[in-house]
Amino acid sequence: MVRAVIFGASGLLGRRAMRAFDDVSVTGTVFSRTGAGLVPVDATSADDVRGVLDRLRPDVVVNCVGERRPEVWASAPERAQRRNVEAARLIAEGARRHGARLVHVSSDYVFDGAAPPYRPNSVPNPLNAYGRWKLHAEEAVRAACPDAAILRLPVLYGPAEYAAETNLTQIGAQMSAGECIELDDVCVRYPTHADEAAEVCRRLAGALLQGQRLGSVNHWSAHEGFTKYQMAVLIARRFGLPAGRIRAGAADATSGDRPVDCRLDRDNLPAVFSWPPVRHRSFRAGFPPVVEPWLLATRPATS
Secondary structure, X not given: OOEEEEEOOOXXXXXXXXXXXXXXEEEEEEOOOOOOOEEEOOOOOHHHHHHHHHHXXXXXXXXXXXOOOHXXXXXXXXXXXXXXXXXXXXXXXXXXXXXXXXXXEEEHHHOOOOOOOEOOOOOOOOOOHHHHHHHHHHHHHHHHOOOOEEEEEOOEEOOOOOHHHOHHHHHHHXXXXXXXXXEEOOOEEOOEEHHHHHXXXXXXXXXXXXXXXXXXXXXXOOOOOEOHHHHHHHHHHHHOOOHHHEEEEOHHHHOOOOOOEOOEOOOOOHHHOOOOOOOOOOHHHHHHHHHHHHOOOOOOOOO
């Protein structure tokens, strides 16, 4: 049976990837949590990465490790840099050493947002530390494991373990608490369901294992674009929350370090995927069950 290791299995995408790879022998790595099919690994430790790969000897590796929280970029930049760059290098080196196929997850933030849509061969120009780290990680992966498939994704949403895990659930929690909030109405995001992104990871891994030729960089994204303000308006309408407490602003855009529109051109991927096609999840249909648990009336007591 095919053996897979998913690094970063406790994160939003990693959790869904564990489900997407349920047809193979899959093991997920986590930094400190425990659970079925999960092993503790510090992905920034060469010894830890080497140890788990030597023991499991996977056929395919998926790297979902990364630090995307802006507050960590500011408060602990060295730690964030290690989780985004050093971990990518170590995992790529380990995958190549064991002859495993590698899917490395990257971000649309490698682009400046000035000239969308961006194709896989578009020239990156990141505006902030996160984007620079993700670009450096891509470079490290290509150097260490030239046959890896790099998958750039936009902002993801899906079942969250805490409200701040996604922009969407954080906005919902703020609105349900009755806060008056100002949200950016300039920068466009393309929120993509984590289940859809996880399925793409699984398809990429399958294509690599079958010897299909893939580009070194691949893009996947939902087609629908929304600003944070527009997402909040949809939440208000769906759940009967007071839309008057939401104000349209331009905070993200005026900061100068957030791209205005990083829409990814994903036309290269469907051609390499076998039938059936990857299921596209509409944001308008997909956001209500994700947001609802974080509204005050139904929020879990442990939140």
